[in-house]
Amino acid sequence: MKICIAGSRRPVKHGLIPSGILFLPSTCLIIRKNLPILEFQKINQMKKTVLFSIAFAWVVSATAQQNEVVVSQNEQVLTVSVDPQYRVGINTKVPGVFNNLVWAEGSVAMLQKGAPELPVFYSSLIIAPVGAVQVTTTYTSYEDIQDISLLPSKGSLKRNINPDDVPYEFGPVYSTNAFFPGNLAEAGTPGIAGKDRRVSVRLFPFQYNPVTKTLRVYHGLQAIVLVDENIPGENEISATVRANEPGDNQVLYTPLGETGRMLVIAPQSYFNDLQPLVDWKKEKGIETDLVDIATVGNTQSAIKTYVQNYYNQYNDLMFLLLVGDHAQVNSYNAGMAGSEIKWSDSEYGQLAGSDKYPEIFVGRMPAASVSEVQRMVSKTLEYEKTPDTGSWYTTSIGIGSDQGAGIGDDGEADWQHLRNIRTLLMGYGYATVHEFYDGSHGGADASGNPNSSMVATAMNTGASLFMYCGHGDQNTCVTSNYSSTDVNAATNNNKYPFVISVACNNGTFTTGTCISEAWMRAYNANGPVGAINATGSSILMAWAEPMEVEDEIANILTEQYGTANIKHTLGGLFYNGEMSMLDAYNNSTTSREVMETWVMFGDPSVMMRTVTPDALTASHLLNIPLGSTSLTVNCNTDGATVCITQAGQILGTGTVSSGTVTINFTALTSTTPLLVTATAFNKIPYQGTVMVDPLGVVQQDIANGLQVYPNPASDVLTVEFFSGNNNTQVDLLNTLGQQLESRSVNGQNSFTKLAFDLSNLEQGVYFVRVNDGQQVSTRRILVK
Known part of the structure; x- marks a missing residue:
């Protein structure tokens, strides 16, 4: 069965009628189904009820319509509705043997070997964390269709055989004068998906008596699912670990997230x-x-x-x-x-x-x-x-x-x-x-x-x-x-x-x-x-x-x-x-x-690509002071994940909204540079570096063409910049912020090139800081 959240388009899963089934306009039966309306009702503090409602109406038509299931929710009421169509046709796959086949969009086959193959509808829902599941049914009416011949199911087959080579076997059901499967609904064994306890409920509006060759279709079928917390149930969980309350999600399985x-x-x-x-x-x-x-x-x-x-x-x-x-x-x-x-x-x-x-x-x-x-x-x-x-x-x-x-x-x-x-x-x-x-x-x-x-x-x-x-x-x-x-x-x-x-x-x-x-x-x-x-x-x-x-x-x-x-x-x-x-x-x-x-x-965390990826762009400060507790990142892709790491450890993550995200983290105590990474679906990731200034000075983007080279350096380091009209001070610092050498340049409104002797320095990380009185820029260098 397929499902659609209210206001959205739901997939049309069954675009093709199975081959080997002949539908004649003069004899075709189409069933219109509204499936299912679920209402979560609290009976008392110890019991919770879920109501499934299926309404059927018979119409005659030669044209199948597309199937859509819609889910809407209002507080504790979860409503599921659909208007698909069903056909009873002539199965031509068995030459010389007249038989019918019931085909229904939004259903699955029972696959019970030797028993009539009938469509089944299913729903799955979040239930109370503890308690036994019980099901009762009601219906408004039913309609019988005579002279219907249904072949038995071949059961669940493996893919090492050709299904056409498997003979039909008529099981004991075919000699029993009773409607099959008999029960109108059943609940499966509750299971735990992620942090939620769930149960799958199957509904059987189609019933077949193989002795009288009667197909019975129930109208207004309701399955009431009761979770009685006074009776121990299977796969119970603690309410404290539950991710959702009953009714918090759409019918069918609760999708597992993919972050963690x-x-x-x-x-x-x-x-x-x-x-x-x-x-x-x-x-x-x-x-x-x-x-x-x-x-x-x-x-x-x-x-x-x-x-x-x-x-x-x-x-x-x-x-x-x-x-x-x-x-x-x-x-x-x-x-x-x-x-x-x-x-x-x-x-x-x-x-x-x-x-x-x-x-x-x-x-x-x-x-x-x-x-x-x-x-x-x-x-x-x-x-x-x-x-x-x-x-x-x-x-x-x-x-x-x-x-x-x-x-x-x-x-x-x-x-x-x-x-x-x-x-x-x-x-x-x-x-x-x-x-x-x-x-x-x-x-x-x-x-x-x-x-x-x-x-x-x-x-x-x-x-x-x-x-x-x-x-x-x-x-x-x-x-x-x-x-x-x-x-x-x-x-x-x-x-x-x-x-x-x-x-x-x-x-x-x-x-x-x-x-x-x-x-x-x-x-x-x-x-x-x-x-x-x-x-x-x-x-x-x-x-x-x-x-x-x-x-x-x-x-x-x-x-x-x-x-x-x-x-x-x-x-x-x-x-x-x-x-x-x-x-x-x-x-x-x-x-x-x-x-x-x-x-x-393969790696299950890999994000799939479905279009040619384009670059994800981002901007942020290039330098922040020691002791900083946050960084703001601007990004061109809402929904992108931005992560900041330092020395291989995650400091914080965030999601871009309206073009920006601010990521908070514990005050920085190390001058090891930060790495900013932004990722998003079908995008080429962005990665950028943020220097941590040991002296607590925030770098600004200065327009004076600062260049520091080579980097890494060994003997001589060249610092080149446009000095402008102001006096400029150039300092060589260690990671503790201690000044190892300082140069002053008078405002010359021209490019200036300075050489620093590094031959006596130990290998490691150092900083060059350029201050023209209005702007400050710091560059990290590595001495080898």
């Missing part, structure tokens, strides 16, 4: 090469700690315990970066899925409750050597600090199979799913979205099946986003046969995409090297190539559930929620997308498995 500190765990041997990355993260305002895996302990229990304790100590922890292959930093064994071990990095980010909603974003730089660390760090710093300024950022690549119609998320085949995402991207401002689909589907998709050369050409030209949805193995995207070999042969230097792969085993990295690792490690003679980040499953992947993640990533990236859910970091996009999947599929076993085993390779 970072923990980096790596072998000691990688520290020197990781330090530039750690320094940069601090410079841009992310408190970052680098910890030796030997200190942590290289077992899953030791790593989980260390991260848990760190999170308990620093509740602003947002990013965890593991650096190393499985041998260097163990992944987490989350149990078995069939014959496969569910290797999970995301398990280290699930730090509250027994659910699979994350508290932090986890990424891995899969470096098995120092040289691989160097390349990954270099790529990340280049992407964030000194990005390429080409036009390729508005290009995306979509590769998909032609399978999955009626089985995939929203009933879409893989290519339909990616084409709908393409529509969002093009509407957002992408100039080119390549379509590489099996089969021939018109549009930008060429006839026949794509090949690896076609994909390689697009890759090497440059793309900011690479979405795959199809079959895969450890080293291959089966549609196009684009493989690790192609990644390693890439020439996309300086043009790195964010790769999201819905495929089997593209992230199987604990036994051998996978294509996701190739995306991160690839390089050529000109430097790193491949991806900035890549996501891949460590096991066989589910078919439908991860498609919802790609949908949600596209919705967030293209700002379909307006300001209600803006995410720019790769971790923020990926993990919020996975939370949407958990909600949509009611925390099913399969959706939890996807959450566990979908690995993010």
Whole structure:
């Protein structure tokens, strides 16, 4: 289900009707639904009630309209409404067998194997921190449709098979003279997402009796969700740690923020090469700690315990970066899925409750050597600090199979799913979205099946986003046969995409090297190539559930929620997308498995780029006195983050508003220069230095052309300036402000050049101060 904050446009997720479904104008049924109206009501001090209201009206039409869900809030009342349409059509995918299919925008399939496939609607909400969840339902009326034949669901399938090869199995439901699923609503197990306790509620307005072949649709369906604080519930939290009150946010998952500190765990041997990355993260305002895996302990229990304790100590922890292959930093064994071990990095980010909603974003730089660390760090710093300024950022690549119609998320085949995402991207401002689909589907998709050369050409030209949805193995995207070999042969230097792969085993990295690792490690003679980040499953992947993640990533990236859910970091996009999947599929076993085993390779705190970046400009004092407690920075980009650091430590951060921000900090006690860093989405960062004057004199920009050179200096230092009409004094000072040498120059209204002998000075930092009686300028010099 998709959602829109009041007054904003909500994504139209289902732009294509699933293939294999025939809708005839004379027989077409369209259901208009208002979903759902939620009212938070306090029953008493110990109970809270949430009211879901769904109203249905039948109309006849041959034209589908776009679906939009609107959320509005007034104090404790949260209202959700939508006017989508639904169709009951003839399913032509099974030749010779007449059957119907109910298709509904804004819904997901039940995926209960052997039972009738019916649309389900879901909502997720913040609930009281303690108490058991109970659900009751009411409705105003229902309407029966006779002679409807529905095939059973094939269940949640893996992507190592062709769904068309899976036979339909009619389960016990089909011999039972009763309406399925029977209950009109249900609440899932409460979970903890970030600091909030949430519950997902599913609503079943469609009921089917397979014996009488009757489809029943309920009108005015209401689900009343009661949280009884007198009865112990699951995954309870302390009210003191709750981030929001019930009703404080929109329906669906609570988006996790993307600001906070970072923990980096790596072998000691990688520290020197990781330090530039750690320094940069601090410079841009992310408190970052680098910890030796030997200190942590290289077992899953030791790593989980260390991260848990760190999170308990620093509740602003947002990013965890593991650096190393499985041998260097163990992944987490989350149990078995069939014959496969569910290797999970995301398990280290699930730090509250027994659910699979994350508290932090986890990424891995899969470096098995120092040289691989160097390349990954270099790529990340280049992407964030000194990005390429080409036009390729508005290009995306979509590769998909032609399978999955009626089985995939929203009933879409893989290519339909990616084409709908393409529509969002093009509407957002992408100039080119390549379509590489099996089969021939018109549009930008060429006839026949794509090949690896076609994909390689697009890759090497440059793309900011690479979405795959199809079959895969450890080293291959089966549609196009684009493989690790192609990644390693890439020439996309300086043009790195964010790769999201819905495929089997593209992230199987604990036994051998996978294509996701190739995306991160690839390089050529000109430097790193491949991806900035890549996501891949460590096991066989589910078919439908991860498609919802790609949908949600596209919705967030293209700002379909307006300001209600803006995410720019790769971790923020990926993990919020996975939370949407958990909600949509009611925390099913399969959706939890996807959450566990979908690995993010790369730094989760990296901010994605979607347009050619332009320079972020800023201005501020170039010199402030010792003891200063603030600095004002003017900037051309509202919303930019400005951070001030000194000697690698963050003094303070702030956000630019109306072109300015003042950052307060503890009084300066060191003359070490300050570094000002400003960053913003799709901008080239600004960095500037502020000198700290030991004598407490604030530098002013004087127009007399002061030059001090060479710097660093060893024997002789030249000071050149325009003396004007006033007498000018030039002093050489040490870091204590003590005068080592002083020169006076009478006003000559001309350029003056002075030479200072430095041969007797010890190596270190010194200052040159020029004072013409009206203006003062100080320059820092280094004597070597």
